Amino acid sequence: MTMKVVITGASSGIGKATAARFAARRCELVLLARRDTVLTEEAQAWTRAYGNPIHVRALDVRDRAAVESVVGEVIRSVGAPDVLVNNAGLARETLPYQDNDWADIEEMIDTNIKGLASVTRAFLPAMVARNAGHIINLGSTAGQFAYGGGAVYCATKAAVKMLSDGIRIDTIATDIKVTTVMPGLVETPFSEVRFRGDRARAAKVYAGVEALTADDIAEVIEFVATRPRRVQITDMTIMANQQATGFTIHRTED
Ligand SMILES: NC(=O)c1ccc[n+]([C@@H]2O[C@H](COP(=O)([O-])OP(=O)(O)OC[C@H]3O[C@@H](n4cnc5c(N)ncnc54)[C@H](OP(=O)(O)O)[C@@H]3O)[C@@H](O)[C@H]2O)c1
Known part of the structure; x- marks a missing residue:
């Protein structure tokens, strides 16, 4: 049976790589992000290559009304997902807390915690009603080790882990699975977004170390999503080889 897979933040990085892997498995995909033109181009290419149905919806996960409307429409037209990958997320700046802009603080909380909670709250009743489905949430080593x-x-990613664990308890009487995938250093546009387009500064994050690729994480997501019904992987931490904690990274001179 074809799996139905919903991915938030599918327009870039880990989300896009995950979409590519599930597209190659010929899953029915629902791809969500704010940049729906990027999504549409990818979706058309994958549909041409693999022939599977791919639905694209523009969605800002911070917009609660839009989440309810888009998720409701997806449930009606596609059905409840077999796999929901809550991947949309971002960081802003690396400033001492006392110097953070309030707008940046709110954007991180609204996207990484409230957005993820909102999308999950909208899909979960239909998954419970079907007694099936797998929620895969993108946490981070940043949620394990503050820097x-x-x-x-870091606080938003720690919240993702706790939300996952709590939902696993609340759905224990169902066949629903919940997994937190916690990557370390992955080279994606993430740092460029964090530093608002400053490519030189973003490049320094990955200098002198072989970072993980988006597809390394997509492969893990595909793996956890394709275990037998009895197997629930609750947590996966994936670090770069030269990484020991969120910010303990061994760098060699270039
Ligand atoms: N890269 C790393 O080192 C790393 C490590 C651990 C965890 N993570 C986590 O992995 C996830 C993916 O990050 P990435 O590295 O792939 O970064 P990325 O390349 O910047 O991708 C982030 C994705 O999130 C989407 N997004 C951001 N804000 C959104 C919003 N308000 N509504 C809907 N979609 C939104 C973006 O799409 P639009 O801009 O089109 O909306 C984009 O598709 C994030 O949750 C991140 O925290 C990343």
Whole structure:
């Protein structure tokens, strides 16, 4: 049976790589992000290559009314997802907390915690009614190890882990699975977004170390989503080889 897979933040990085893997498995995909033109181009290419149905919806996960409307429409037209990958997320700046802009703090909380909670709250009743489905949430090693300048981002990712664990308890009587995937250093546009387009600064994050690729994480997501019914992987931490904690990274000179 073809799996129905919903991915938030599918327009870039880990979300896009995950969409590519599920497209190659010929899953029915629902791709969500604010940049729906990017999504549409990818979706058309994958549909041409694999022939599977791919639905694209523009969605800002911070917009609660839009989440309710888009998710409702997806449930009616596609059905409840077999796999929901809550991947949309971002960090802003690396500043001491006392210097953070309030707007940046709110954007991280509204996207990483409230957005993820909102999308999940909208899909979950239909998944419970079907007694099936797998929620895969993107946490981070930042949610396990705080680092200077990342207090709010780290807090949002710790919240993702706790939300996952709580939902697993609340759905224990169902066949629903919940997984937190916690990557370390992955080279994606993430740092460019964090530093508002400053490519030189973003490049320094990955200098002198072989970072993970988006597809390394997509492969893990595909793996956890394709275990037998009895197997629930609750947590996956994936670090770069030269990484020991969120910010303990061994770098060699270039
Ligand atoms: N890169 C890393 O080192 C790393 C490590 C651990 C965890 N993570 C987590 O992995 C996830 C994906 O990050 P990435 O590295 O792939 O970064 P990315 O390349 O910047 O992708 C982020 C995705 O999130 C979407 N997004 C952001 N805000 C959104 C919003 N308000 N509504 C809907 N979609 C939104 C973006 O799409 P639009 O801009 O089109 O909306 C984009 O598709 C994030 O949750 C991140 O925290 C990343």
